[in-house]
Amino acid sequence: MKDNTISAENKPDLMGSRQRVLAALNHREVDRVPVDLGGTHCSGAHVSVITQLRKALGLAKRDERVKVIDIYQMLGEVSPDLIEALQLDIVMLPARRNMFGFENAGWEKWRTFDGTDVLVPGKFNTKPEPNGDILQYPQGDTSSPASGRMPKGGFYFDAIVRQGPIDDSNLNPEDNLEEFTILGEDDLKHYEKHADDLHKNTNLAIVAGFPGTAFGDIALVPAPFLKHPKGIRDIEEWYISTITRRNYIKEVFARQAEIAVENLKLAFQAVGDKIHIVWMDGSDLSSQNSLFCSPDGYRELYLPYAKKVNDWIHANTKWKTIKHCCGGCEPLIEGFIEAGYDVLNPVQCSVAGMQPQHLVDKFGDRIVFWGGGVDTQQTLPFGTPDEVAGQVRERVKIFSQKNGFIFNAIHNIQCGTPVENVLAMFRAIGRKV
Numbered sequence: 001m002k003d004n005t006i007s008a009e010n011k012p013d014l015m016g017s018r019q020r021v022l023a024a025l026n027h028r029e030v031d032r033v034p035v036d037l038g039g040t041h042c043s044g045a046h047v048s049v050i051t052q053l054r055k056a057l058g059l060a061k062r063d064e065r066v067k068v069i070d071i072y073q074m075l076g077e078v079s080p081d082l083i084e085a086l087q088l089d090i091v092m093l094p095a096r097r098n099m100f101g102f103e104n105a106g107w108e109k110w111r112t113f114d115g116t117d118v119l120v121p122g123k124f125n126t127k128p129e130p131n132g133d134i135l136q137y138p139q140g141d142t143s144s145p146a147s148g149r150m151p152k153g154g155f156y157f158d159a160i161v162r163q164g165p166i167d168d169s170n171l172n173p174e175d176n177l178e179e180f181t182i183l184g185e186d187d188l189k190h191y192e193k194h195a196d197d198l199h200k201n202t203n204l205a206i207v208a209g210f211p212g213t214a215f216g217d218i219a220l221v222p223a224p225f226l227k228h229p230k231g232i233r234d235i236e237e238w239y240i241s242t243i244t245r246r247n248y249i250k251e252v253f254a255r256q257a258e259i260a261v262e263n264l265k266l267a268f269q270a271v272g273d274k275i276h277i278v279w280m281d282g283s284d285l286s287s288q289n290s291l292f293c294s295p296d297g298y299r300e301l302y303l304p305y306a307k308k309v310n311d312w313i314h315a316n317t318k319w320k321t322i323k324h325c326c327g328g329c330e331p332l333i334e335g336f337i338e339a340g341y342d343v344l345n346p347v348q349c350s351v352a353g354m355q356p357q358h359l360v361d362k363f364g365d366r367i368v369f370w371g372g373g374v375d376t377q378q379t380l381p382f383g384t385p386d387e388v389a390g391q392v393r394e395r396v397k398i399f400s401q402k403n404g405f406i407f408n409a410i411h412n413i414q415c416g417t418p419v420e421n422v423l424a425m426f427r428a429i430g431r432k433v
Contacts, residue, residue, distance in 0.1 A: 017089035021205035022276060025320045025342060025368055027404040033396055035429060036370070036408040038078030039090030039207050040279050041070050042324055042346055043371065045413035045422075046155060048116040050076030052419040057085050057433060067107060067119045071136070072099035072148065072157050072224070073412060074112070083204070086431055090406070091198055093208035093275060096190045100148060101225030102140040113153050114415060128152070135160075138227045147224035155415040159222040163234035173251040175231030179223055180212040180259045183266045192270040199274035207322075209279040210267045212260030215253050215305050216242070217282045239292060242301060249301065257305040261312045273318045280341065281306065286327035288351045298335045310340030322370065326411065328352045330359070337366050346411040347372030349395070356398040364402035372399055373407045374425055380409060381417045385424035392428035 014031045015023065021034045038044040045053070047068050054060040059081050067077040083091065097103055098121065106122025120126065123140025132152030138144050148157040191208070198206050214220060221238045223229035232238050232245070242249055264278075283302070285292045293301065306323075313319050323341035325332065330353030336344060347369045349356050356372060374380050374392050383391075399405035407429055413422060426433050 016203040018203050018205050018276070021089050021406065024404060024406055025277070027365060027368070027402060029403050033400055033429060034089040034205075034406045035087065035426075035431075036090040036406055037082075037086060037088055038075070039088070039092050039205075039408075040322070040324075040345065041073065041075065041092075041209075042282065042411050043408040044070070044073075044075040044078065046415040046417075047074050047076035047118050048112060048114050048155075048415050049413050049417055049419070049422060050078065050082070051116050051118070053422055054082060056419050056423060057082070059085060065109060065117050065119045067104070068121075068124075069094070069104060070098065071120060071124055072219075074156050074415070075412060076118075080202075086426055086433065089205060090277075091202060091204040091206055093191065093194050093198065093206055093271075095209065096187055097225070099219070099224055100136050100140070101138050112155070113150075114155065136224070138223075138225055141227060144227040147222070147226075157224075159219070159224050159235075161222050161234050162229060163232075163237065164230070166232065166237070168245075171231070171245070171248055173231075173248060173255060176252045177255055177259070178230065179220065179226060180256050182259065183211065183263050188266055188270040191267060195271035195274040205277060206275040207277045207279055208267070208271070208275045210260070210263050212256050212263050213278070213280040213309055214282050215256065215302055216249070216285075218284060219282060242293065242297075246301065253302070253305040257308045260309045264309070264312060265316075268317055275319065277320045277322060277343070278313065280309065280321045280323060282324045284324075284326045285332055286325060286329040288327055288348075291328070291331060293332075295331050295335055298332050299338070303335055303339045306339040306341070314340060320368075328354055330354055333359075333363050333367065337363070341367065343368040343370045343406075345370040346408075347399075348410050350375050350377060350410075356395060360398055360401050364399075364404055368404040368406065369399050370406040371408050371410050373429075374409050376410045376412070376414055376417070380421050380425065381414060383421065385420050388421045388424040389428035392425050396429060 020030050023030045024034050036043050047066050051066045069077045102123040104121045107119040110120045110126050111117050134150040135146035136148035138147045147160050150157045222233050232241050310321055320342040322343040323336050324345045326348055328351040344367050349372050373395050379391050423433050
């Protein structure tokens, strides 16, 4: 009898990108490991890296400027020609507004502090302060207090905390729900248009994100998109409140979960199964050395609300869901699985408890690992190309053991990373670049 088994060492490129990603998400065998760059806001690269990568691959046109599609993290656009050159498998459904609450439109020229010529949205403030800092304003309204700061010589924006005095006797959960509103007609038309375009005109797996699904995402707490945020908006105060004001936080999460489900219903009516993955939650619940909450604390404070939202998705759609958590989150992964998340990102292997083989052995048949491909704190920015390639090959071998792995670097590729190392990363996963 003829053996039709595909050799693990030399598989032909039999699958399309969408088929490949969906197979990996369902722990099925793939012809090659699916690869992501820029499919989410935590798997892209700084605009300077994208600019250098395009030049190295011969894609850059004369006087070309890459668009900054996430100005908070200064991520560069991964355009279709770069997706094709790198044989990427995933694309992001663009949001209508950025982290500062204005649209990515009306592009203007700007130069970053590292000397990269880029394009930024029209409402991006390019006028430096007297000390050289660049400030950003909520919804681009310079008459409002600034909500983001890039220090002179910096690479990214830091949220400016605009916390007013807290009166515990008058705390109102609605104040921490101001940003979680029901999707309007303009937003739904935006999702519908872009989902239809990407589904028809690419064979890529499509990742989307919808308002309300991220419980306690610390990037959202200062609300850089709101002109005058109310409620608990200081980062330290928020983490303290998860202990000292737990009932208040539960009230916020309970109402937020209701809004999230309503938004998901509306989004599904708009895009159906033209999208494949939902970026649900960017809440970092662990650091490099410790946890921000215990496993029992996660089950009490976060799991019930996350499960409600995940359960609706799995009962009504074919979508898979991503939970993002940096740091040493190994003690929490069992809870993430109970909450119904299908995918964990970014898989920070350099911290305690996150050794690749251990993760695969303990969780690899129950959750998909999206990330972990190479360390972006040490190896990718500071190693040699050979060291990068070696780590990439080792990680791919380990994480692919149970057919639930999507390759990307651990979080976004940072400014200053040598392009030679980025190319070595792609070569190690079989790209002819």
